[in-house]
Amino acid sequence: MMRAGPVTAPEGREGVSKVLAEMCYRGAGEYDSRGLSEALDGLGLQRGGGAAGEMASFGGALLADNLGKALELHADIIRRPKLPDAELEPVVALALQDLEALEDAPARKMFVHLKRAYYTSQHGRSALGKSETLERLSADALREDHARRYSPDGAILSVAGRFDWDWLKGAVGARFGDWTGSGPSAPEPEYRVASHYEHVEQETAQEHIGLTYASIPPRHPDRYAARLAIGVLSGGMGARLFTEIREKRGLVYSVSASPSEVRGHGTIMCYAGTTPERSQETLDVLVQELRRLGEGVEAEELERARVGLLSSLVMQGESTSARARAITSDYFYLGRVRSLREIREGVEGVTPEAIVDHLARHPAENFTVTSLGPRKLTVPA
Amino acid sequence: MMRAGPVTAPEGREGVSKVLAEMCYRGAGEYDSRGLSEALDGLGLQRGGGAAGEMASFGGALLADNLGKALELHADIIRRPKLPDAELEPVVALALQDLEALEDAPARKMFVHLKRAYYTSQHGRSALGKSETLERLSADALREDHARRYSPDGAILSVAGRFDWDWLKGAVGARFGDWTGSGPSAPEPEYRVASHYEHVEQETAQEHIGLTYASIPPRHPDRYAARLAIGVLSGGMGARLFTEIREKRGLVYSVSASPSEVRGHGTIMCYAGTTPERSQETLDVLVQELRRLGEGVEAEELERARVGLLSSLVMQGESTSARARAITSDYFYLGRVRSLREIREGVEGVTPEAIVDHLARHPAENFTVTSLGPRKLTVPA
Numbered sequence: 113m114m115r116a117g118p119v120t121a122p123e124g125r126e127g128v129s130k131v132l133a134e135m136c137y138r139g140a141g142e143y144d145s146r147g148l149s150e151a152l153d154g155l156g157l158q159r160g161g162g163a164a165g166e167m168a169s170f171g172g173a174l175l176a177d178n179l180g181k182a183l184e185l186h187a188d189i190i191r192r193p194k195l196p197d198a199e200l201e202p203v204v205a206l207a208l209q210d211l212e213a214l215e216d217a218p219a220r221k222m223f224v225h226l227k228r229a230y231y232t233s234q235h236g237r238s239a240l241g242k243s244e245t246l247e248r249l250s251a252d253a254l255r256e257d258h259a260r261r262y263s264p265d266g267a268i269l270s271v272a273g274r275f276d277w278d279w280l281k282g283a284v285g286a287r288f289g290d291w292t293g294s295g296p297s298a299p300e301p302e303y304r305v306a307s308h309y310e311h312v313e314q315e316t317a318q319e320h321i322g323l324t325y326a327s328i329p330p331r332h333p334d335r336y337a338a339r340l341a342i343g344v345l346s347g348g349m350g351a352r353l354f355t356e357i358r359e360k361r362g363l364v365y366s367v368s369a370s371p372s373e374v375r376g377h378g379t380i381m382c383y384a385g386t387t388p389e390r391s392q393e394t395l396d397v398l399v400q401e402l403r404r405l406g407e408g409v410e411a412e413e414l415e416r417a418r419v420g421l422l423s424s425l426v427m428q429g430e431s432t433s434a435r436a437r438a439i440t441s442d443y444f445y446l447g448r449v450r451s452l453r454e455i456r457e458g459v460e461g462v463t464p465e466a467i468v469d470h471l472a473r474h475p476a477e478n479f480t481v482t483s484l485g486p487r488k489l490t491v492p493a
Numbered sequence: 494m495m496r497a498g499p500v501t502a503p504e505g506r507e508g509v510s511k512v513l514a515e516m517c518y519r520g521a522g523e524y525d526s527r528g529l530s531e532a533l534d535g536l537g538l539q540r541g542g543g544a545a546g547e548m549a550s551f552g553g554a555l556l557a558d559n560l561g562k563a564l565e566l567h568a569d570i571i572r573r574p575k576l577p578d579a580e581l582e583p584v585v586a587l588a589l590q591d592l593e594a595l596e597d598a599p600a601r602k603m604f605v606h607l608k609r610a611y612y613t614s615q616h617g618r619s620a621l622g623k624s625e626t627l628e629r630l631s632a633d634a635l636r637e638d639h640a641r642r643y644s645p646d647g648a649i650l651s652v653a654g655r656f657d658w659d660w661l662k663g664a665v666g667a668r669f670g671d672w673t674g675s676g677p678s679a680p681e682p683e684y685r686v687a688s689h690y691e692h693v694e695q696e697t698a699q700e701h702i703g704l705t706y707a708s709i710p711p712r713h714p715d716r717y718a719a720r721l722a723i724g725v726l727s728g729g730m731g732a733r734l735f736t737e738i739r740e741k742r743g744l745v746y747s748v749s750a751s752p753s754e755v756r757g758h759g760t761i762m763c764y765a766g767t768t769p770e771r772s773q774e775t776l777d778v779l780v781q782e783l784r785r786l787g788e789g790v791e792a793e794e795l796e797r798a799r800v801g802l803l804s805s806l807v808m809q810g811e812s813t814s815a816r817a818r819a820i821t822s823d824y825f826y827l828g829r830v831r832s833l834r835e836i837r838e839g840v841e842g843v844t845p846e847a848i849v850d851h852l853a854r855h856p857a858e859n860f861t862v863t864s865l866g867p868r869k870l871t872v873p874a
Contacts, residue, residue: 137730138740145740146731146736146740149729149730149731149735149736149740150731150793150797152729152730152731153728153729153730153731153732153797153800153801154796154797154800155800155804156800156801156803156804156805157729157804158801158804158805158808159730173804173808174804175804175807201743202740202741202742202743203743204743205743205744206739206743206746209699209743209745209746209767209768210746212698212699212768213698213699213746213766214698215697215698215699216599216600216697216698216699217598218597219597316596316597317593317594317595317596317597318590318593318594318596318597347534348530348533348534349518349530349533349534349540350527350530350531350533350534351534354530355527355530358587359519359526359527359530359583360583361583362582362583362584362585362586362587362590363586364590365587365590365591365594385594386590387590387593412531415535416531416534416535419534419535419536419537420534420537420539422537423536423537423538423539423554423555423556424537424539426556427539427554430811430812430813431811431812432811
């Protein structure tokens with residue numbers, strides 16, 4: 113992972129991050145595009161990663177025996193991509209198609225608008241870029257961007273699964289030890305502090321509603337209290353949003369609230385997809401439930417949210433891919449990696465009072481709301 | 494898992510399967526709707542399952558210590574749901590919304606049309622049902638359907654993870670041992686044997702193309718040869734469809750081919766999403782690549798497909814949820830469960846000649862094609 117996502121892209125070139133990450137697979141080191149794909153397939157690598165938000169990441173899941181060869185190939189992909197002129201056109205064509213496909217994915221499109229409406233800094237940028245800037249990209253611009261942003265400065269390498277630590281240190285040292293350079297400076301997140309509403313008129317069958325508001329940054333001591341507060345709202349079948357909005361009233365097929373973070377800032381992000389007729393009531397009940405949370409939670413609600421979080425923590429521990437992602441994310445946002453035990457103890461230590469205290473200091477208010485669909489809504493005062 | 498998916502639903506009531514599966518969570522045994530949701534959340538259960546195709550399934554992932562209580566709750570959910578009149582309206586409202594949401598999900602909608610175009614038997618039904626039949630559902634109809642289709646006849650229970658076999662047999666016996674009744678008879682799959690094309694005109698940004706054709710049934714001895722043939726076409730970055738359609742020509746953002754099975758019949762199902770301008774070329778190249786496969790595969794291509802399959806097999810073995818799904822599916826389609834070792838040996842035993850032989854007997858032909866988007870296409874002769 114490197115700090116080469118759209119957030120740190122040059123002005124007017126957001127889409128370069130995704131195009132560059134894709135171009136790195138079009139030949140690197142001694143391999144041409146075809147040869148590289150075949151070499152990766154030969155390792156049984158299930159490719160993961162991509163460029164989004166603050167990060168560009170490379171990697172995937174594969175059998176432990178192939179780790180050494182995978183590190184070798186990734187050193188080529190990241191440090192020595194060929195970035196050939198001839199591959200630029202098909203890669204840009206794909207990026208334009210992905211952007212165009214957003215028109216057929218209204219929920220995803222709504223989130224692009226919501227993020228852009230909330231963040232006034234580069235953090236609101238979409239990884240998809242814009243068609244006019246994508247079309248203007250040259251192979252030279254990609255090479256320049258690669259030299260500037262693909263650097264060891266702030267880069268994180270995470271490995272989970274079966275490996276020997278001393279062997280890994282040696283293998284990484286041999287492939288990346290002589291890598292030098294400084295990376296792009298990370299901008300500070302800036303965001304809307306007053307309520308705000310935007311409607312995107314579109315002839316969709318459903319109305320897609322997004323709502324976000326400021327919560328705590330990743331390194332805040334209330335971290336576990338905030339996570340459990342959201343667990344009371346959303347997660348299980350007995351959680352409040354599911355019960356009030358979906359089960360009792362049949363208003364929406366899906367409704368959720370979850371924490372969303374960038375470095376230095378955190379928000380709560382909510383989504384509901386419903387029919388245009390039920391959309392105003394859905395937004396009203398959603399806002400009401402967010403505010404009602406500050407009035408207190410029952411001990412049983414907290415307990416269920418806790419069991420749900422601990423249960424998914426254990427399951428995450430079983431998946432090497434999920435564990436590798438968690439390691440990267442901890443290191444990026446917190447500057448260190450938490451053990452599963454530390455997280456468990458943090459989750460176990462939260463009391464109902466701690467949640468109420470947290471919500472008194474960080475109430476649900478000053479909502480940024482975006483709706484996409486046939487109907488313009490009114491955000492409850 | 495029971496044979497209570499839309500395939501075995503009464504005529505004109507396809508949607509009942511999904512509504513009934515949802516209604517089973519609205520109170521069962523001693524629990525009302527709210528109490529049941531809270532009890533499941535209290536176990537940290539991450540609910541899985543649903544009704545689709547031939548099956549209705551219930552279950553989820555949870556910590557091993559809670560397995561006994563989860564079996565107890567599921568005996569209530571499956572055998573003693575309350576199916577209360579008052580919950581029917583919100584549940585039907587949700588089912589109608591899910592059906593309506595299809596209009597905003599063109600790729601998913603295209604597959605509904607493709608399946609309906611290919612299968613002339615009930616196997617072509619969508620789990621979503623139709624609005625007129627959903628609206629006509631009564632609580633009595635649900636109770637009648639529950640009595641008829643939720644039965645131990647053909648039901649499969651699969652558990653993967655940490656448990657004691659003798660303890661499990663006892664626990665299942667106590668909860669399900671006295672369950673009696675016979676289930677619905679499973680219809681034979683019938684499908685189109687000649688080429689067929691359907692276009693669904695819709696003002697989408699992308700053109701969505703689906704193509705399917707008959708392959709071998711699940712119990713066929715060519716099983717591994719067929720799977721590897723598709724692996725040569727689709728799967729890794731070096732696979733033919735990805736290389737020819739995405740990498741070289743930049744025609745589509747996503748393109749894939751994969752096996753799809755019902756009991757007694759199997760097909761290959763392909764998907765490509767592209768711009769209307771590139772859609773005809775995409776379909777042409779897709780058909781060309783499917784036919785070219787019969788001309789032979791290189792040893793290296795086969796080897797890459799093999800490594801990819803074996804690699805994902807190992808990863809599947811690490812996930813208890815994936816393993817439980819594989820056990821159900823093996824038992825349902827094959828009548829027995831394959832060990833990971835048996836599958837590995839099956840995959841390892843396939844030669845390039847076996848693939849060519851298989852494709853000679855089961856060539857890619859007589860395509861059923863569906864396109865959804867602004868442009869009507871011509872299927873190459």
